[in-house]
Amino acid sequence: MPRGSTRPTSRDVAEAAGVSQAAVSLVLGDKWRGRVSAATADRVRHAAQELGYRPNLAARNLRLGRTRTVLLVVPALTTEFFAGVYTGAARVAAQHGFGVVLYPSPEGIGPARDPFGSAQAALDGVIASSMAADALTAIRGDQLPLVMLDSDPTGSQGAATVNLDIADGVRQISGHLLGLGHRRFLHLAADIPSWTFEVRARELAACLVEVPGTSLHVARAPISFEDALAATQTALTTPGPRPTAVICDDDKLAAGAYKAARRLGLRIPDDISITGLDDLALARALDPELTTVHLDAERFGEQGMKALLAVLDGRTPPEEDIPVHLVVRGSTAPPNA
Amino acid sequence: MPRGSTRPTSRDVAEAAGVSQAAVSLVLGDKWRGRVSAATADRVRHAAQELGYRPNLAARNLRLGRTRTVLLVVPALTTEFFAGVYTGAARVAAQHGFGVVLYPSPEGIGPARDPFGSAQAALDGVIASSMAADALTAIRGDQLPLVMLDSDPTGSQGAATVNLDIADGVRQISGHLLGLGHRRFLHLAADIPSWTFEVRARELAACLVEVPGTSLHVARAPISFEDALAATQTALTTPGPRPTAVICDDDKLAAGAYKAARRLGLRIPDDISITGLDDLALARALDPELTTVHLDAERFGEQGMKALLAVLDGRTPPEEDIPVHLVVRGSTAPPNA
DNA sequence: ACGCCCAAGTTTTACGTATAACGTCCTGCT
DNA sequence: AGCAGGACGTTATACGTAAAACTTGGGCGT
Numbered sequence: 074m075p076r077g078s079t080r081p082t083s084r085d086v087a088e089a090a091g092v093s094q095a096a097v098s099l100v101l102g103d104k105w106r107g108r109v110s111a112a113t114a115d116r117v118r119h120a121a122q123e124l125g126y127r128p129n130l131a132a133r134n135l136r137l138g139r140t141r142t143v144l145l146v147v148p149a150l151t152t153e154f155f156a157g158v159y160t161g162a163a164r165v166a167a168q169h170g171f172g173v174v175l176y177p178s179p180e181g182i183g184p185a186r187d188p189f190g191s192a193q194a195a196l197d198g199v200i201a202s203s204m205a206a207d208a209l210t211a212i213r214g215d216q217l218p219l220v221m222l223d224s225d226p227t228g229s230q231g232a233a234t235v236n237l238d239i240a241d242g243v244r245q246i247s248g249h250l251l252g253l254g255h256r257r258f259l260h261l262a263a264d265i266p267s268w269t270f271e272v273r274a275r276e277l278a279a280c281l282v283e284v285p286g287t288s289l290h291v292a293r294a295p296i297s298f299e300d301a302l303a304a305t306q307t308a309l310t311t312p313g314p315r316p317t318a319v320i321c322d323d324d325k326l327a328a329g330a331y332k333a334a335r336r337l338g339l340r341i342p343d344d345i346s347i348t349g350l351d352d353l354a355l356a357r358a359l360d361p362e363l364t365t366v367h368l369d370a371e372r373f374g375e376q377g378m379k380a381l382l383a384v385l386d387g388r389t390p391p392e393e394d395i396p397v398h399l400v401v402r403g404s405t406a407p408p409n410a
Numbered sequence: 411m412p413r414g415s416t417r418p419t420s421r422d423v424a425e426a427a428g429v430s431q432a433a434v435s436l437v438l439g440d441k442w443r444g445r446v447s448a449a450t451a452d453r454v455r456h457a458a459q460e461l462g463y464r465p466n467l468a469a470r471n472l473r474l475g476r477t478r479t480v481l482l483v484v485p486a487l488t489t490e491f492f493a494g495v496y497t498g499a500a501r502v503a504a505q506h507g508f509g510v511v512l513y514p515s516p517e518g519i520g521p522a523r524d525p526f527g528s529a530q531a532a533l534d535g536v537i538a539s540s541m542a543a544d545a546l547t548a549i550r551g552d553q554l555p556l557v558m559l560d561s562d563p564t565g566s567q568g569a570a571t572v573n574l575d576i577a578d579g580v581r582q583i584s585g586h587l588l589g590l591g592h593r594r595f596l597h598l599a600a601d602i603p604s605w606t607f608e609v610r611a612r613e614l615a616a617c618l619v620e621v622p623g624t625s626l627h628v629a630r631a632p633i634s635f636e637d638a639l640a641a642t643q644t645a646l647t648t649p650g651p652r653p654t655a656v657i658c659d660d661d662k663l664a665a666g667a668y669k670a671a672r673r674l675g676l677r678i679p680d681d682i683s684i685t686g687l688d689d690l691a692l693a694r695a696l697d698p699e700l701t702t703v704h705l706d707a708e709r710f711g712e713q714g715m716k717a718l719l720a721v722l723d724g725r726t727p728p729e730e731d732i733p734v735h736l737v738v739r740g741s742t743a744p745p746n747a
Numbered sequence: 748a749c750g751c752c753c754a755a756g757t758t759t760t761a762c763g764t765a766t767a768a769c770g771t772c773c774t775g776c777t
Numbered sequence: 778a779g780c781a782g783g784a785c786g787t788t789a790t791a792c793g794t795a796a797a798a799c800t801t802g803g804g805c806g807t
Contacts, residue, residue: 080553082762082763082764083763083764083765084763084764092786092787093786093787093788094763094764094765094787095764095765095766095786095787095788095789096785096786096787097764098764098765098766099765099766099786102764102765102766104765104766107783107784107785108784108785108786109784109785109786110784110785110786113785113786128763128764129472129532129762129763129764130531130532131468131469131471131472131477131532131762131763131764132468132472132762132763132764132765132792133763133764133765134468134471134764134792135466135468135469135472135762135763135764135791135792135793135794136763136764136765136766136791136792137764137765137792138792140468142531149497150490150493150494150496150497151490151493151691152490152691153487153488153489153490153493155493156487156488156490156492156493157487159487159512159514160486160487160514163514172511172531174509174511174512174531175496175510175511175512177496177497177500194467194479194509194511194531195466195467195468216417298691298694298695325691325695328691328694328695331695331697332695332697335697354488354489354635354662354665354692355691355692355695357635357665358635358662358665358668358669358692358695358696359695359696359697360668360669360672360696360697419792419793419794420793420794420795421793421794429756429757430756430757430758431757431793431794431795432756432757432758432759432794432795432796433755433756433757434794435794435795435796436756436795436796439794439795439796441795441796442755444753444754444755445754445755445756446754446755446756447754447755447756450755450756465793465794466792466793466794468792468793468794469762469792469793469794469795470793470794470795471762471794472761472762472763472764472792472793472794473761473762473793473794473795473796474762474794474795475762
């Protein structure tokens, strides 16, 4: 037993096993082959077990100069999407003996003045999701290895990037709706300055401009049920021919669009088709179930973490986009008349 | 400039300011009054600023024997509820200079064999949410200050507990439905061995037994859309008089119940009333909007963190339950006939 | 004039770990 | 017989910080 009630240290283990502290470190660090006899190694392991020894991570981190801990910066945790990203990143991290600390940037997507303010941990690297460029600069100042998720590759200042192939998702949506015969579209866009949403707008416009006779209106709303409802309602009641399909930047917006359509007495999908993007649990709870683009959040987090591990290893991370796929459910149908 | 490209240490700052390392520590630790002149203190601060000095947390943690970091153990991050708990806990923590590391127990609610397996951080304390008793024992073995969220106070082995007043929420639901005239109930229960769900079942039974002429059937399902759908569908098609109200253990189950009701051609709330519990974003997206009990997840997390801070301070945390309130929306109405 | 205390620092130490550098047998070979 | 070298360790040191213990040079009271 160590004196007092403090946690046992490697020295306590050494004493209990009748060896030096260095031997304990070698054995428990699995570097004992050819340096310590198997019998002694066993004694040490038993003593450690007996005392309930757990290494002091602060001391180890100080000694090694690294912490095997990385920071994941995400916008506010308001959907399960980022929970999935975290889960995926944490899983891969754990497999490599790393831990992940979460930092929900208080200002949401956009500039974060003090990227690490509340993160008490000492860090080996950072994964930043959907961040604005100025926050990026603040982070880079710390010289930490950095991976950006869903961010403009051209503005990433040399940081590695991992992206979902959102552009392809938009192509799949527009292809689906055009194939059904839709020509008049409303784009319910997230009113957030973020690359991932710019891509949606740009790609959608590019897809539709190719097809003669199409029209595209854009409504903007913050990602909230109420705002989406209001914006859609306004957009659908403006004079002129009504859009037959509403393409929403994400599922939450789509839920608002559903309610707006219902308020106006429109049936989904008979009178109006609606699509989302994310494939949250919400998508299946809506009635009819939402046609949307499935994003594999966990895989996204996994890839992000793998890229960061590569950077930490001095390797160059692969730059492939993560595929996404359209899930056709009940909210889309050919336009009537 | 320090030699090489390593991060500047307090010694580098000392050299730049022409003082000893101890002086730097005193100044930056704000313990310099009466020990260092104001002019020197300024020189030190400027030097630190100039070099971009940031203290090495591993070294500080080692020296101080504490990390100002706590672990929040939650079941899988599949709903925004636990995201809210985290957000609240992290906010309070940040105000006190603490960080929060998240550990989503891989086995979900229930036994967690290796509570800290993937948590690389050195910890000052633990907040554990909805955990089973055996996992608790494993945690207690580590002698860390512990606060339990939504856990059986009688089985908490002396750990502080913070609970939502779920029992009161159940009373509000049953009062609401009984007041509307309902007498035949289906309880769609979460098929998870956790105290928070046991409370729901016990309290509901207790509420209904007081009222003559009531019947209560119970269906069980894991918390998933599909399972809830299947369980409800089975329960509603068994012979005998059909329940007029379905009380669900949480909103996600309610979403499944909605779909089951629709499949059977039942209108909500005309033919059947449905209630949830949580008040997730989902609740407002359903059509009609879900009558449910609002849980203030962020406040829950805040209270949990405050309790842990109290324990760390040697104070006794208050043992008050957090109030919840019924939100009546469109999914409940008097039974027809 | 002498001692004392205070301001303004400095020197030293400890936290617990990982590892480089250094001993000491003993075995086997020439 | 002598000696190389492997097996099995030990000793010593550094990581960066906080803080206790020590130093030094006035200024002030008596």
